[in-house]
Amino acid sequence: MVYHENDSGVVNDNVKVCVRARGLLGSNEVGRNTCLTALPSQNAIMINAKPDPKLFAFDYVADEHTTQEQLFDSVARPLVDSFIGGYNACIFAYGQTGSGKSYTIMGGGDVNQSDQNGLIPRTFQHLFTTLNNNQSSSINNSYEDDSNDNNNNEEDNRLQSYKCTLSFLEIYNEQIMDLFVDTSPNLSIREDIKKGIYVEGLREIEITDTQTAMELLEIGIANRHVAETAMNSNSSRSHSVLTINLESTVCIKQTKDGLTKNKYSRLSLIDLAGSERQKSTEAAGTRLKEAGSINKSLSCLGNVIRSLVDLANGKPRHVQYRDSKLTFLLKRAKNIRNMAIVNEEASGSDCRSTVATVRDENTPFGSVALTFVGARGIGVAATPKDGAGTTLSEVAL
Numbered sequence: 001m002v003y004h005e006n007d008s009g010v011v012n013d014n015v016k017v018c019v020r021a022r023g024l025l026g027s028n029e030v031g032r033n034t035c036l037t038a039l040p041s042q043n044a045i046m047i048n049a050k051p052d053p054k055l056f057a058f059d060y061v062a063d064e065h066t067t068q069e070q071l072f073d074s075v076a077r078p079l080v081d082s083f084i085g086g087y088n089a090c091i092f093a094y095g096q097t098g099s100g101k102s103y104t105i106m107g108g109g110d111v112n113q114s115d116q117n118g119l120i121p122r123t124f125q126h127l128f129t130t131l132n133n134n135q136s137s138s139i140n141n142s143y144e145d146d147s148n149d150n151n152n153n154e155e156d157n158r159l160q161s162y163k164c165t166l167s168f169l170e171i172y173n174e175q176i177m178d179l180f181v182d183t184s185p186n187l188s189i190r191e192d193i194k195k196g197i198y199v200e201g202l203r204e205i206e207i208t209d210t211q212t213a214m215e216l217l218e219i220g221i222a223n224r225h226v227a228e229t230a231m232n233s234n235s236s237r238s239h240s241v242l243t244i245n246l247e248s249t250v251c252i253k254q255t256k257d258g259l260t261k262n263k264y265s266r267l268s269l270i271d272l273a274g275s276e277r278q279k280s281t282e283a284a285g286t287r288l289k290e291a292g293s294i295n296k297s298l299s300c301l302g303n304v305i306r307s308l309v310d311l312a313n314g315k316p317r318h319v320q321y322r323d324s325k326l327t328f329l330l331k332r333a334k335n336i337r338n339m340a341i342v343n344e345e346a347s348g349s350d351c352r353s354t355v356a357t358v359r360d361e362n363t364p365f366g367s368v369a370l371t372f373v374g375a376r377g378i379g380v381a382a383t384p385k386d387g388a389g390t391t392l393s394e395v396a397l
């Protein structure tokens with residue numbers, strides 16, 4: 001992902017859509033065929049459609065040979081750096097059930113198998129390595145006398161201190177639950193003129209190192225609703241939203257008593273529950289009710305994205321954020337613009353990220369779409385190489 005930052009701290013081009021296609025899973029998927037070919041070198045996906053295959057371009061395409069580390073380095077690392085620099089950001093994983101969303105966001109197998117770690121553990125690792133290095137180099141280079149003051153008009157931006165907090169919630173059957181609590185009550189979303197959108201009563205735990213963050217992640221994952229379906233033995237039955245809030249104090253003038261400024265930023269990593277066809281998952285009873293909630297909220301998300309895209313294109317639209325908990329929670333700003341601004345105000349009230357993702361459940365089976373959203377950003381998911389204006393959802397499979 002490439003961020004273009006100009007002198008006034010504005011980042012453009014801040015929505016990226018990436019697709020990861022996994023291979024068939026051995027004995028679990030005997031008799032199934034792949035319906036697409038991932039072409040990482042061209043950042044394209046070829047759908048084996050009849051009569052002619054169709055090629056779709058994305059910002060980044062990963063195939064079954066792409067490692068977890070390569071995926072993080074290519075798509076999430078720049079976003080985490082941007083978050084450390086004071087920008088809000090959001091990463092979604094969207095796709096059909098069993099396509100690899102949780103594998104990509106959380107990781108596979110035991111969390112101690114570090115090569116299998118997904119985006120969240122790698123984000124913790126990179127975040128704390130960077131913050132703690134920046135802070136210690138700042139302390140080691142502290143000003144010993146005022147003779148350095150002759151450069152006091154220059155920006156310094158040394159990290160003096162930071163406060164990082166973590167929250168983790170799930171939306172299960174349209175109820176919001178705190179994943180850090182064993183039996184969470186149903187929490188309410190509130191809207192406040194200063195705080196923006198927030199979840200009342202959600203625990204925010206301060207973290208200063210990767211190990212503590214990983215322990216909390218494990219607690220949260222253990223509390224999440226999962227169940228076996230015909231398409232995934234460990235299927236997420238809820239949307240999970242992990243949010244890291246960062247408040248950093250940086251020195252902006254090269255003087256002993258130099259000026260400081262505070263930056264506030266928020267990074268959300270979201271593992272959406274998979275879209276499902278009842279026939280394929282053989283859902284019944286509780287599973288069927290869950291599937292109904294999942295599909296309904298994903299469809300509301302699609303409607304919100306469509307309205308935001310229309311609005312960005314100058315068409316008057318009412319955005320139905322309140323149609324589902326997921327979209328209401330992700331509502332960030334009324335004035336959506338496709339650019340990002342570093343959050344330096346001390347108020348901390350600017351929740352600027354918004355959402356965008358591939359539009360509906362037609363993401364090809366076996367592929368997961370990740371959407372990366374910077375502050376105030378929205379975007380259209382995919383443009384085919386062979387025709388203008390069509391999104392991935394319009395491909396007939």
Ligand SMILES: Nc1ncnc2c1ncn2[C@@H]1O[C@H](COP(=O)(O)OP(=O)(O)OP(=O)(O)O)[C@@H](O)[C@H]1O
Nearest residue numbers: 022097098099100101102103108232235236273274
């Ligand atoms: N890139 C990959 N390489 C190897 N195995 C993978 C990959 N992606 C997914 N898998 C495996 O595929 C299975 C399904 O993946 P996962 O549970 O992440 O799907 P999901 O999209 O989160 O599904 P659901 O929406 O039902 O929760 C898991 O066993 C996972 O380990």
